[in-house]
Amino acid sequence: xxLAEENLWALSVHEGESVxxxxxxxxxxxxxxxxxxxxxEGPAQLILIRSNEREKRNGRLRATLDTSxxxxxxxxxxxxxxxxxxxxxxxxxxxxxxxxxxxxxxxxEP
Amino acid sequence: DMKVTQMPRYLIKRMGENVLLECxxxxxxxxxxxxxxxxGLGLQLIYISYDVDSNSEGDIxxxxxxxxxxxxxxxxxxxxxxxxxxxxxxxxSSLGGDTEVFFGKGTRLTVV
Numbered sequence: 001x002x003l004a005e006e007n008l009w010a011l012s013v014h015e016g017e018s019v020x021x022x023x024x025x026x027x028x029x030x031x032x033x034x035x036x037x038x039x040x041e042g043p044a045q046l047i048l049i050r051s052n053e054r055e056k057r058n059g060r061l062r063a064t065l066d067t068s069x070x071x072x073x074x075x076x077x078x079x080x081x082x083x084x085x086x087x088x089x090x091x092x093x094x095x096x097x098x099x100x101x102x103x104x105x106x107x108x109e110p
Numbered sequence: 111d112m113k114v115t116q117m118p119r120y121l122i123k124r125m126g127e128n129v130l131l132e133c134x135x136x137x138x139x140x141x142x143x144x145x146x147x148x149x150g151l152g153l154q155l156i157y158i159s160y161d162v163d164s165n166s167e168g169d170i171x172x173x174x175x176x177x178x179x180x181x182x183x184x185x186x187x188x189x190x191x192x193x194x195x196x197x198x199x200x201x202x203s204s205l206g207g208d209t210e211v212f213f214g215k216g217t218r219l220t221v222v
Contacts, residue, residue: 009150031208042114042200042213043153050208088152092208097168098143102152 023089133201
């Protein structure tokens with residue numbers, strides 16, 4: 001969707017390293033969500049950050065939101081092999097409707 | 111246990127056959143969705159349902175229709191399936207607004 005887009009198709013890091021996935025969006029939003037999709041599964045929400053928030057944390061995950069530049073980032077610290085997945089940002093420009101980017105494939109190698 | 115269940119998980123159909131994908135959720139969510147996922151394209155919204163018999167088209171509704179007769183069930187129907195409808199289909203549900211969306215495990219449909 002052009003309404004949300006991650007800036008990289010794929011990333012690779014070694015276990016224990018930190019990594020950041022970036023996302024840009026093109027319209028005003030009420031919230032931005034980050035999802036993770038492991039192979040063979042449906043997406044699962046990691047973090048929801050509302051338009052009046054600048055940062056949100058969830059364990060090893062940290063999301064930021066900059067509404068002036070219409071961008072967001074998701075950082076993962078101390079990565080583990082099980083963090084290997086596709087990471088999506090998704091925006092809610094209209095009430096109820098969630099639009100996804102095409103995703104960043106993260107590979108965490110031992 | 112909060113769950114969205116999709117049946118079947120895998121399906122192979124011939125071009126021109128009708129296809130029924132079923133979805134159920136146990137969270138009493140009003141809002142339900144059907145998305146399809148193709149490589150490199152992320153998830154594209156096919157239909158959204160706000161409650162029983164209250165359905166709206168998403169971005170790619172052509173070739174699909176939906177049915178929601180009970181709050182917990184949402185069906186996706188392909189009348190006369192086409193090969194370009196080969197994809198992975200995800201059903202999802204939420205409380206609505208910008209709340210978390212819960213996804214099923216997906217149905218991989220192949221139309222030959």
